[in-house]
Amino acid sequence: MTAALAPAWVAVRRRPTLLAGLILLTAFLLIALTAPLIAPYDPILQNGDLRLQPPSWAHPFGTDNFGRDIFSRVIWGTRVDLQIAVIGVVFPFLIGTTVGTVAGYVGGKVDIVFMRVIDIILAFPFLVLMLSIIAILGPGLQSFYIAMALVGWVSYARLIRAQMLVLKTVDYATAALSLGFSGPRIMFRHLLPNAIAGSVVFSMSDCVLVLLSGAAISYLGLGVQPPIAEWGVMVAEGQSFITTAWWITLFPGLSIVTLAFGFSLTGDGLGDLLGVRE
Amino acid sequence: MHRYKFVLYRPLQFLPVLFGISLITFVLVRLIPGDPARVLLGTKSTPTAIAAIRAQYGLDQPIWLQYFYFLQNLAQGEMGKSILYKIDVLRLITTRIEPTLALVLCSVLLSLIIAVPLASLAARSNGGPADHIVRFISTFGIGFPPFWLALMLIIFFSVRLDLFPVSGYGENLADKLYHLILPSLTIALSLSTVLIRSLRTAMIAELKGDLATAARARGMPESIVFWRHVVPNSLVPTVNLLAVNIGWLIGGTVVVESVFALPGMGQLLVRAIFSRDYMVVQGVAMVFACATVLVNFIADIVTVAIDPRVKQ
Numbered sequence: 001m002t003a004a005l006a007p008a009w010v011a012v013r014r015r016p017t018l019l020a021g022l023i024l025l026t027a028f029l030l031i032a033l034t035a036p037l038i039a040p041y042d043p044i045l046q047n048g049d050l051r052l053q054p055p056s057w058a059h060p061f062g063t064d065n066f067g068r069d070i071f072s073r074v075i076w077g078t079r080v081d082l083q084i085a086v087i088g089v090v091f092p093f094l095i096g097t098t099v100g101t102v103a104g105y106v107g108g109k110v111d112i113v114f115m116r117v118i119d120i121i122l123a124f125p126f127l128v129l130m131l132s133i134i135a136i137l138g139p140g141l142q143s144f145y146i147a148m149a150l151v152g153w154v155s156y157a158r159l160i161r162a163q164m165l166v167l168k169t170v171d172y173a174t175a176a177l178s179l180g181f182s183g184p185r186i187m188f189r190h191l192l193p194n195a196i197a198g199s200v201v202f203s204m205s206d207c208v209l210v211l212l213s214g215a216a217i218s219y220l221g222l223g224v225q226p227p228i229a230e231w232g233v234m235v236a237e238g239q240s241f242i243t244t245a246w247w248i249t250l251f252p253g254l255s256i257v258t259l260a261f262g263f264s265l266t267g268d269g270l271g272d273l274l275g276v277r278e
Numbered sequence: 279m280h281r282y283k284f285v286l287y288r289p290l291q292f293l294p295v296l297f298g299i300s301l302i303t304f305v306l307v308r309l310i311p312g313d314p315a316r317v318l319l320g321t322k323s324t325p326t327a328i329a330a331i332r333a334q335y336g337l338d339q340p341i342w343l344q345y346f347y348f349l350q351n352l353a354q355g356e357m358g359k360s361i362l363y364k365i366d367v368l369r370l371i372t373t374r375i376e377p378t379l380a381l382v383l384c385s386v387l388l389s390l391i392i393a394v395p396l397a398s399l400a401a402r403s404n405g406g407p408a409d410h411i412v413r414f415i416s417t418f419g420i421g422f423p424p425f426w427l428a429l430m431l432i433i434f435f436s437v438r439l440d441l442f443p444v445s446g447y448g449e450n451l452a453d454k455l456y457h458l459i460l461p462s463l464t465i466a467l468s469l470s471t472v473l474i475r476s477l478r479t480a481m482i483a484e485l486k487g488d489l490a491t492a493a494r495a496r497g498m499p500e501s502i503v504f505w506r507h508v509v510p511n512s513l514v515p516t517v518n519l520l521a522v523n524i525g526w527l528i529g530g531t532v533v534v535e536s537v538f539a540l541p542g543m544g545q546l547l548v549r550a551i552f553s554r555d556y557m558v559v560q561g562v563a564m565v566f567a568c569a570t571v572l573v574n575f576i577a578d579i580v581t582v583a584i585d586p587r588v589k590q
Contacts, residue, residue: 116294116298117298119294119295119298120294120295120298120299120301120302121302122525123295123298123299123567123570123571124299124302124525124563124566124567124570125524125525125526125527125528125529125532125566125567125570126525126526126529127525127526127528127529127532127533128525128528128529128532128547128562128563128566128567129563131532131547131548131551131559132303132306132559132560132563133306134551135550135551135554135556135559136306136307136309136310205420208420208421211421212421212423212424213529215423215425216423216424216425216533219423219425219426219533220425220533220536220548221552222548222551232423232425235423235425235426235429236425238429239429239537242429242432242433242437243433243437246433249426249429249430249433250430252426253423253426253427253429253430256421256423256426257418257421257422257423257426258421259421260420260421260422261417261418261421263421264417264418264420264421265417268417
């Protein structure tokens with residue numbers, strides 16, 4: 001533990017919610033990174049002799065109708081689903097933050113145009129607009145990310161814009177302006193760092209939303225395509241066997257719930273730490 | 279009646295949004311690569327059908343004129359024909375509204391039945407063990423994917439206990455409601471995690487508020503203070519929260535209808551995407567968007583009706 005990190009560690013240690021959330025997320029990150037080392041079997045290789053085996057010591061989560069080891073598939077699925085939650089949030093975050101900063105600071109016609117666009121996008125139910133865009137682009141994870149970037153930025157833009165409207169009237173903004181600093185410098189170096197806390201906290205609950213949406217879209221057959229191991233796809237594959245082989249659907253679903261819980265706890269803890277009320 | 283004046287002028291403010299909705303759905307379908315007439319009619323289109331749709335939508339005209347034709351058709355309730363079902367999109371959608379609407383209403387009702395008692399329990403023991411348990415449940419429950427929760431409910435209630443049907447929609451009213459129980463429960467469980475949080479916060483604020491203090495000063499027992507004063511006042515922010523979440527609720531029905539094979543608009547949308555029935559995708563997206571705008575408008579009216587202090 002270096003000296004610079006010590007205060008951060010103290011702040012985290014005093015908040016059990018944040019600590020629990022970070023531990024869960026770190027665990028999932030480690031599982032994703034070491035998947036090839038820790039997964040006991042090949043996640044895609046089919047084995048006709050091992051079809052629909054219930055959980056046992058050899059296969060803790062059982063096997064599916066192709067004889068694939070569910071435990072190994074859940075481990076490999078961590079890579080895909082963690083990626084969905086992170087990439088699906090990063091692009092909307094960057095776009096929304098930029099738009100919100102500019103719209104809030106510049107104001108006027110720029111602001112009006114962006115706010116109208118946001119109103120229109122918000123008029124569509126989130127998943128319906130996502131599915132419509134994916135219908136045009138074709139199924140797949142890439143389409144999901146593009147659709148996310150096109151739709152997801154509005155929440156961040158609204159959060160940051162509201163903050164900017166308040167911040168641009170504070171003294172240090174006026175001071176920076178009178179020192180002759182450029183608009184972009186004031187917006188992004190002086191005001192944005194003070195406006196971003198709410199968005200960072202929101203991005204954690206957004207990770208939950210994006211994870212659930214990505215898994216749902218994959219479940220519907222419009223996201224990640226089989227035979228790739230992804231938790232939503234695995235639930236869909238197990239659906240035909242729920243009367244006889246419950247383990248195919250149970251474990252991937254539990255993984256989604258646990259990862260989502262990690263993001264929720266981290267979000268709650270961060271909100272507490274940064275003094276943001278939702 | 280002065281405070282209801284917004285009911286008259288608010289719809290005018292919707293015009294730019296409705297215009298935007300039509301523009302987005304128009305652009306979406308035109309972005310598909312290839313000849314729009316062929317895209318809209320599917321691969322098995324006849325030359326005469328292609329010629330007819332070219333004339334109707336002005337597909338050989340400049341793009342802004344095409345948009346004008348699109349609006350003109352829309353104003354006449356003309357959303358094109360479904361490739362798969364061979365009937366008018368608008369007629370197809372109207373046959374699918376009932377299950378979706380019933381599902382949304384049952385889910386909202388059920389989620390209130392779940393959320394109000396749990397939020398009350400948490401708020402009245404503010405900081406106590408019951409509060410911690412309820413807050414844990416709501417934080418944990420937010421991460422439950424509805425499609426998976428639906429399957430778990432099926433495994434438990436339909437397969438193990440044999441209480442409810444696995445999928446489908448009934449013939450008469452009682453049978454339909456019977457088929458709607460598990461789908462609504464799925465959505466209600468997810469929705470109530472959000473409702474519990476906001477209701478709990480509102481109730482705690484109301485418990486400390488002037489109304490409750492005044493009622494206590496008049497010697498009212500705590501339970502009457504709670505159910506007569508705290509609960510009704512806490513429902514105002516919840517109505518707004520439900521309206522804000524209507525988009526999320528509709529997304530939930532899309533997924534849950536697919537799991538339970540309910541013949542609603544959500545299932546129609548998903549099937550249309552798979553069969554490249556773009557006119558249907560366009561129509562359903564537009565109807566869902568207009569419904570969202572309408573629900574928010576109704577919520578504004580309800581808020582004013584519940585709380586006379588609110589001014590729009």
